[in-house]
Amino acid sequence: MDPIEQRVRDSLRARAEGVEPTPSLYQGVQQRIGRRQRLRVASWSLAGVAAIAAAAVIVPTILDGGLPRSPEVADTPEVVESPAESLTPGDPTHALLALEDGQIVIADLATGDRDVTWGGLGEVSALSAAPGSSFDSYQAAAVVAPPGEEALVVTMWQDGDGDPGTGGVVPTSTLDLPGATGQAPSVAISPDGRWLAYTGTSQLVDAAPAVYVVPLDGDGEVPGSLDPDLGAAVEIHTVTVADELDAIDVLIEWSGPVADEDDLSRLRVRGAERQGALVLQRTGDGFQVQQRETYDGTVGDAIDVSSDFVATDEAAVFALEHAGGTGVRVRLGDTAGGTDLGVDAEAVSLDARGRTALLVGGGTAVTLRFLPPSTVTVSSRLGDDVVAGALLGGLAPSSDAGPDPVEEEPSGSGTADLGDGLVVADDRTVSLIRPDGSSQELVTFPTEGESTVVAVAVRPGSTATDLTVAITTRAEGTFDVRWLRVVDGEVATDVDPVGTNFPAPPIEGANGFPLGVPDLQDGRAPAAVWSPEGDLLAAVARSGEGAPLEVRTIGWNDDGPSDDPNLAATFELADDRSLTVRSWVWTDDGEGATREGGLLLIDDLAGEAFTVRLDRQGDGAPAMPASNPLTPVGEGVFDLVVGDGGTFDGALRPGPGGAVLEVGGASFDLPAEATGPRVTGRVTVLGGSALVVLDPAAPLVVDLATGEVLAAPIGGEVVSADAIR
């Protein structure tokens, strides 16, 4: 121990020895415990009384507004006190609520229980939760104004199961946020929790309204803002003057991918009379505005619209509109009516996920729930002391609602087909979705400076209880392929799914796994694919920048990577394009000593697809012809579907309405709002259905028999998915 360490230790111990607890401390502990228990009791009794009042105030106004096209409102709305029995995988479970006294609580939508997370410092004027936030894992931001002081932007996060050590609250003064001035800004957190957007006043263009984006560190703090070594300096990554949207008053929600360069996401915003979105493109060190969108007119004078795909059979769209004067009304579906809430538009906010909407206005918070086929209920009333709120859990909004969101939404009447189950991944977590819609988290990568998931591939022959998944991850611009096994429903590889030991040893081989290679051109990932038998794994990669494109393979058995050197091979491709691999199929019946087959490769930005021949020899080792040319199989394609017969018989192409899925001679139009400004996507075949991930927030299932488009019952962002076969 060096002298400074010793001095620190001596000082700390001397200081601590002078501290003795006061006799009243235990009383303080008991008071805190009692307060927590009272909160729960109080919210129970509130729910009983308040639901009646909610029915009296809100429900009639809905009835008066006429019937939406779909769904219809029941003549006698059912008031549900504890609607847990009606919850589906797409429904939110909790809400973050800001109260009049400045406290921020989490309310259980089924029971009304409240748990205080933070607050009491001052009045809260804004509250926003990151898309995909749930009760167990959320990130949120609020604006708090202590009396007589500058407003604070408070970021809150919870990473685990409610353990006090895994969450936190960070107040940041608006003094530390350039452009926020002294006014209370509106705030939104990026889907990955790493960026904070807020409204302010431009320092560059005549003090015009502007939107800023600054980074957050892993703990929700604006780096440097609280560090005396750095003073109040904060790097400004994005400044956009909101001229085309008039004044942007409120940031509603930020959705879409933001992890990689060129990713496009949408920041939904709202002005005094119009709403719209900023399409943000991720750059090397921040974001730039790629496109501005405005909506007005056909949804009345819209104040807010929240729309969702729902897990079952109907799309619920909740809208807030001006109702003349300062009034505001809520509307469900595309009815021309709407229902006056009798409260000031300035004080109303709307959030919706799945079939549930949270409406906060006039100090009151209620949830509205659509229960198929035709019932809308005031499912719970969350108190008369609420000033702002956000839903947690459930499906995140799929996209910005346009002039007529209902007409543009897919509507089906079937049930999403999950086949034998799906493995889906957002950029941090790989999960198993079972056919019954239940899910199991298989692995979550740490958030700080670690890998993000870019693709998953399920080993053929896997089942929902016994499966192997190859996971392609990206860290600091290079990729690795990792894997995990599930045996009897439990993650069985020697990995710690949340600890520092993850993953299990990356795929080791004589010829280059882990991939450890820089980005392919345009940042595309060298996703891995399995041979149809699951005994070989292949990926396309480069050994370094400027190096030729290679196909790498490694053998596999039930325990993991094989040590058979014949199966670990590398083949350099003659045609050097920017390609990723989609699938591996055999093109003969395997009767001969050598079985012919090929890899399906795609350049999704150029819209070109190719095959390259890759055979299997008698000893099982892969072999590629010396010339190994790429054979074009399609243009204008950004993904291909491999049919049951092992042929390349399907394609996903850009279309006039958004995208077109072609499978086996049939073609299906996919909705424009799910496509986004740049058409990219992935298709996975699920028996008689296809899972299409066009918008990470709203994966779709297309019934290949009927062409019906359904929302997949998968909450949160999906960057990759594969079916269990």
Add this chain to the structure above:
Amino acid sequence: MLAMVREVVDERSFAAIYNAHHRQAVRLAYLLVSDPDQAEDVVSEAFAKVYVRWQKGGVRDVGAYVRRAVANEANSRLRRRYLERRIASARTGDDRGVRLLDEDAADRDLVWQGIQRLPAKQRAAVVLRYYADLSEADTAELLGCSVGTVKSNTSRGLARLQELLGAAGTGDVRGGPAPTQHPGGDR
């Protein structure tokens, strides 16, 4: 009746847990927030959280859990107060606080003043490493960060302290505002 008996038993058991850990908890909280009243507030909140968890049977190492809850709660308050101090510093000028007369005590006081000026994360790392004697790995687990982050914050904290103590030798210790309150005083 059975529920009532259960409540009494629970309360007595929790009281035993409180008695075993509250003193250390208050001292740790004080080192993290500097203010004895706030330290007790932090500990009250921490034990309330521990109680909820303990009732559910979810606490295996109560001592570690209490430390974790205290550090987390203190961290939030420290950051909030840092803002308040920044605003106040513009108005109050010199806030170095009361010095002790004894030479060793004076040095400890000087070091303590420096510790109070550290950013929250550096301060937490330094206190947990050199007061609580936690390893880097245990500190990382408690703070919910990587071992590398603990190393970095500890190293930066010590470097900053040396810088402040060096400045103190020249009579300029103004690294930032940090009003000193002595334990037991100002209640």
